[in-house]
Amino acid sequence: MKSFSLSRRAFFQSALLAGGTALLTPMSALALPAREIPKYRISLAQWSLHKALFDKKIDNLDFAQVTKEEFGIDAVEYVNQFFFDKAKDTKYLDQMKKRASDAGVRSLLIMVDREGKLGDPDDGKRSQAVDNHKKWVEAAAHLGCHSVRVNAASDGTWDEQVARAADGLHALTEFAEPHNLNVIVENHGGLSSNGKWLSGVMKLIDDPRCGTLPDFGNFRVSKDEVYDRYTGVKELMPFAKAVSAKSHDFDDDGNEKHTDYARMLGIVLDAGYHGHVGIEYEGSGMSEPDGIRATLRLLERVRAERIAASKPSRDEPVHAADGAKKR
Structure with a gap:
C-alpha cells in the first residue's frame, strides 16, 4: 500500500505541474453560496481515469478516496471493467463500500460493459446476456448504488432492434426491481445513439425502473451518421436517472469545444432533472486530472450562472407568497 500511495501521489503531482497555474484555482472559489440549493450535483465517472487505472497508477479500491481528495x-x-472479476466477491465489495463511506463519497451506479448484447437477435444469447448482467445488479445493490448502466446493443431493422432491446432490458429490469435498482441505458453507439430510437425503446418498456443515462457526446450512430446531440439529449431526458457530461477539449475561456455546456445543461434542467451530472473526461490534449478539473470548473460555472439568473434582481419586487415558498 505504501508504494502504491507514492505512485498515486506522483501521478497527481505530475498532472498538477503539467497543468500550470490554471489548476491552482481553489474549487472553494467556485463553490455554491451557503445553503444554496444546487441546480444539479456533480459526480465523477470512473472512466475519466481509465488510463491511470489500466496502467495501475490508481487502484480501483482507492477510486472513491482519490475522487474526494484530489477533486473535492x-x-x-x-x-465494471476495473473490477471485472469481483462482482460476486462480497469481501472485495465490502472494501469498496467501506472505502467510499470512509471518504464521505456516495456510490451512484456501476457502468456495465462486455457482458453480451441485451438486444441480441439470438434468443439464447440475449437471455445469456441478461443473466450475465444480473451479478452486477447484485453488486450495485451491495454497494448502495441506485442504478446499473447498461447498453442496448442489437442488430436487425429499426423495429426488430426496438423489440429485441426492449425484451432484454425488460427482463433485466424485472430482476433488478426486488433489489431496488434501476436499469438505465446510455446512448453508446449503434441505434442507441439515435435519441428517437432509444426513447421509443423506453416507451415500449414503460417501466419506471428502466430509464436512460444521456451522454452529451455519444451520438455517433455509425461511421457515416452522427445524431444531433442536443436533440438526442432532449429526447432522452424524460427517462433520465443519471446524466454524463462528456468532455474532450477546452478553449482558452474554459468552454468545451464540442458541446455548448450552457445550452446542454439548460436542456437537462428544463426537463426537471436535478440529480447528479457525472464528469466523463475522454480527451487526450491534457492529463486526466487536468481534464477532470476543467470539466468540474465548467459545470460549476454554468451552475452558478443558472442560479444567478434564476434569482430576482434588486429592483424586482418579491411577493409575500413567493417569499413564503422559499423558506
Missing part, C-alpha cells in the same frame, strides 16, 4: 467530488460512478 463526493459521488462516484464505477465501471
